[in-house]
Amino acid sequence: MNQSKYRTGKISFKERIKHTVISIKLGFFLALKQLSRSNKWTTVLIIFIMTLTFLNLVVVSGILVGLIEGSVNAVKTRYLSDVIVSTLDEKNYIKNSPFVINVAKSLPWAERTSSRYLGSGTVEANYKTRIKDTDKVNSVGTIIAGINPDDEDVVTGIKSLIVEGQYLTATDYDQVLLGHNLLKKYLPIESPGFSTLSDVEVGDKVRIEINGNVREVYVKGILKSKVDEVSRRVFMTDTQLRGLLGRSDYNVNEISILLKPGSDPVVARDAMLASGVGQYAKVQTFEEGVPKFLKDIKDTFAILGNVISSIGLVVASITIFIVIFINAITRRKYIGILKGIGIHSTAIEFAYIVQSLFYAIMGTLIGVVFLFGFLKPYVGLHPIDFPFSDGILVATISGVLIRSGILFIATLIAGYIPAKIVVKQNTLDAILGR
Amino acid sequence: MIKVEKLVKSFHSGDSELVALKGMSFEVPRGQFLSVTGRSGSGKSTLLYQLGLLDDPNSGNVIIDGIPVFELNAREKTQFRLERLGYVFQDYALLPELSSLENVMLPLLMMGFTKAVAKEKSAQALTKVGLGDKLPNLPSQLSGGQQQRVSIARAIAHNPQIIFADEPTANLDTETADAVLKTFEELHREGQTIIMVTHEEEYSRRTDRVITLSDGEIVSDILQKK
Ligand SMILES: Nc1ncnc2c1ncn2[C@@H]1O[C@H](COP(=O)(O)OP(=O)(O)O)[C@@H](O)[C@H]1O
Ligand SMILES: [Mg+2]
Numbered sequence: 001m002n003q004s005k006y007r008t009g010k011i012s013f014k015e016r017i018k019h020t021v022i023s024i025k026l027g028f029f030l031a032l033k034q035l036s037r038s039n040k041w042t043t044v045l046i047i048f049i050m051t052l053t054f055l056n057l058v059v060v061s062g063i064l065v066g067l068i069e070g071s072v073n074a075v076k077t078r079y080l081s082d083v084i085v086s087t088l089d090e091k092n093y094i095k096n097s098p099f100v101i102n103v104a105k106s107l108p109w110a111e112r113t114s115s116r117y118l119g120s121g122t123v124e125a126n127y128k129t130r131i132k133d134t135d136k137v138n139s140v141g142t143i144i145a146g147i148n149p150d151d152e153d154v155v156t157g158i159k160s161l162i163v164e165g166q167y168l169t170a171t172d173y174d175q176v177l178l179g180h181n182l183l184k185k186y187l188p189i190e191s192p193g194f195s196t197l198s199d200v201e202v203g204d205k206v207r208i209e210i211n212g213n214v215r216e217v218y219v220k221g222i223l224k225s226k227v228d229e230v231s232r233r234v235f236m237t238d239t240q241l242r243g244l245l246g247r248s249d250y251n252v253n254e255i256s257i258l259l260k261p262g263s264d265p266v267v268a269r270d271a272m273l274a275s276g277v278g279q280y281a282k283v284q285t286f287e288e289g290v291p292k293f294l295k296d297i298k299d300t301f302a303i304l305g306n307v308i309s310s311i312g313l314v315v316a317s318i319t320i321f322i323v324i325f326i327n328a329i330t331r332r333k334y335i336g337i338l339k340g341i342g343i344h345s346t347a348i349e350f351a352y353i354v355q356s357l358f359y360a361i362m363g364t365l366i367g368v369v370f371l372f373g374f375l376k377p378y379v380g381l382h383p384i385d386f387p388f389s390d391g392i393l394v395a396t397i398s399g400v401l402i403r404s405g406i407l408f409i410a411t412l413i414a415g416y417i418p419a420k421i422v423v424k425q426n427t428l429d430a431i432l433g434r
Numbered sequence: 435m436i437k438v439e440k441l442v443k444s445f446h447s448g449d450s451e452l453v454a455l456k457g458m459s460f461e462v463p464r465g466q467f468l469s470v471t472g473r474s475g476s477g478k479s480t481l482l483y484q485l486g487l488l489d490d491p492n493s494g495n496v497i498i499d500g501i502p503v504f505e506l507n508a509r510e511k512t513q514f515r516l517e518r519l520g521y522v523f524q525d526y527a528l529l530p531e532l533s534s535l536e537n538v539m540l541p542l543l544m545m546g547f548t549k550a551v552a553k554e555k556s557a558q559a560l561t562k563v564g565l566g567d568k569l570p571n572l573p574s575q576l577s578g579g580q581q582q583r584v585s586i587a588r589a590i591a592h593n594p595q596i597i598f599a600d601e602p603t604a605n606l607d608t609e610t611a612d613a614v615l616k617t618f619e620e621l622h623r624e625g626q627t628i629i630m631v632t633h634e635e636e637y638s639r640r641t642d643r644v645i646t647l648s649d650g651e652i653v654s655d656i657l658q659k660k
Contacts, residue, residue, distance in 0.1 A: 009501045011510050018546065026543050037531035337527040340488055342516025343544050428488045431527065
């Protein structure tokens with residue numbers, strides 16, 4: 001206590017700083033006492049709400065993004081693989097395919113490649129029971145893919161997608177696999193642009209027409225996948241389809257290249273292009289190859305997730321605001337007494353900020369433990385079954401940190417404002433409760 | 435020393451104006467035990483709030499140790515109350531979630547004393563009012579008289595220049611009230627300036643000086659020989 005203040009009662013800037021530092025310490029003291037002696041269940045409830053808020057903040061957008069991410073992952077593992085070689089825009093096949101395939105196979109990072117012949121055609125079922133010409137034709141237009149069964153399985157794990165019947169072997173002839181979305185029993189939707197085959201089972205004969213050739217083939221198996229390039233296609237061995245397409249030059253339409261773990265697809269792509277593949281085919285990493293609409297939806301969903309999260313944040317802020325406001329209002333008299341006996345407003349306000357932050361931090365901690373300890377691994381093991389995707393939960397550490405930061409700031413403001421409102425009230429009125 | 439000059443405080447309710455303090459002046463020398471009496475509604479509490487910097491008068495001055503206190507801003511008034519004044523309220527005004535010791539510690543912590551020092555001073559103050567064995571008790575675990583003595587301990591722990599007490603015995607039975615008054619007498623003997631509002635003659639008789647109010651005016655100001 002310096003002499004001049006003793007004479008005047010005025011407070012210098014230095015003293016103000018000192019008061020602020022003391023206020024922060026005292027605010028902590030008051031907050032801890034209030035928290036430790038308040039109703040445990042109220043505290044638990046508020047922390048629970050904060051946990052839900054945190055999860056809402058992270059999980060909603062995480063699932064929306066994960067929905068598309070799951071789709072992208074599926075397109076990658078089940079179709080594109082790490083690097084995808086496809087036809088140039090104006091071409092029907094990859095010219096000089098044997099050369100291109102050789103380049104791909106000789107890449108030091110290449111684990112395995114799978115080449116596919118593609119031809120558009122139709123599949124017709126139950127053509128024998130169709131008596132009159134006016135009967136509805138039970139057929140669908142599709143893309144028929146000719147694959148080397150072993151290569152394809154190593155690259156895309158296609159064999160594991162068989163839900164009925166058997167997978168192809170290299171020597172199979174007149175045997176096909178049908179993607180499940182070609183069948184009415186798996187996709188019971190009637191729409192003009194999306195017809196399906198009814199009453200087709202494994203072992204049945206179907207008629208395929210391709211390139212002017214008609215063949216009766218047996219359905220050997222049915223594939224189930226959420227990737228259109230699997231679920232809407234018909235698969236047969238490459239040797240047979242090559243014949244049907246008349247591709248004696250061995251020119252294929254797609255080459256999926258699976259790289260050894262840890263290899264960089266960009267490096268592999270560039271090496272391919274450096275070998276002069278570019279003049280015959282389009283070479284893309286899986287990221288480039290993912291359909292643009294998926295990327296667009298992902299961005300849109302990320303925005304949508306943020307909008308929903310923002311609403312959650314507002315709700316959480318209002319919750320904290322109300323909690324602190326009610327707390328401060330019911331303690332208005334005590335706040336008045338504190339001010340009356342000379343406790344600075346800063347200390348009282350800080351006590352409420354500390355309490356709000358305590359709720360937010362506890363809620364976040366519990367939320368983080370739940371998220372990374374249970375929810376994310378669980379959804380990873382049991383993806384969410386959406387019609388077009390196996391949704392995963394995308395939650396990154398940095399994303400969580402940013403969202404927690406936003407939550408803390410929102411909580412801080414939401415706790416400070418009501419405290420300020422109540423602390424600002426007339427001291428005497430507060431003490432006397434009028 | 436406290437100097438009160440032409441202190442006026444009025445309240446407005448609707449069109450009517452109620453003048454609770456009609457321009458009173460007096461001085462309180464250091465170390466005096468002053469009691470303010472008068473009928474209910476005579477303006478005792480209002481006077482105490484003005485002197486204790488809890489309220490602002492319409493006009494007039496209060497000068498404490500040479501400082502015209504109404505010229506201070508809100509923060510400075512708070513600091514002034516913290517360092518130089520002590521309050522004992524009629525309803526004790528303790529914080530329910532703090533123990534006796536912690537309640538008394540609060541002003542000391544705000545003044546910047548370390549926790550250890552604040553604890554020691556608080557324990558001393560509580561011992562002085564006869565509650566040395568109730569340090570960890572919450573207010574809810576104390577009787578009314580004990581709570582009032584915690585409140586007194588809080589008011590004196592930081593050695594304020596003036597203690598204000600507004601009907602500190604109103605809620606207490608005779609015996610307990612007597613004990614509280616004895617505490618004040620003890621403090622007064624040590625040189626403490628005390629201004630106490632009471633409407634009970636039995637207690638005002640035990641002070642140095644009795645100011646009696648009626649309708650916001652001083653109707654008598656009697657120094658008592660003891
Ligand atoms: N906030 C207020 N608003 C209006 N009138 C008030 C207010 N406070 C006190 N009064 C009036 O001022 C007068 C003095 O009140 P008070 O000082 O409380 O009296 P005492 O403490 O002597 O009983 C009373 O008539 C009371 O009704
Ligand atoms: Mg009164």
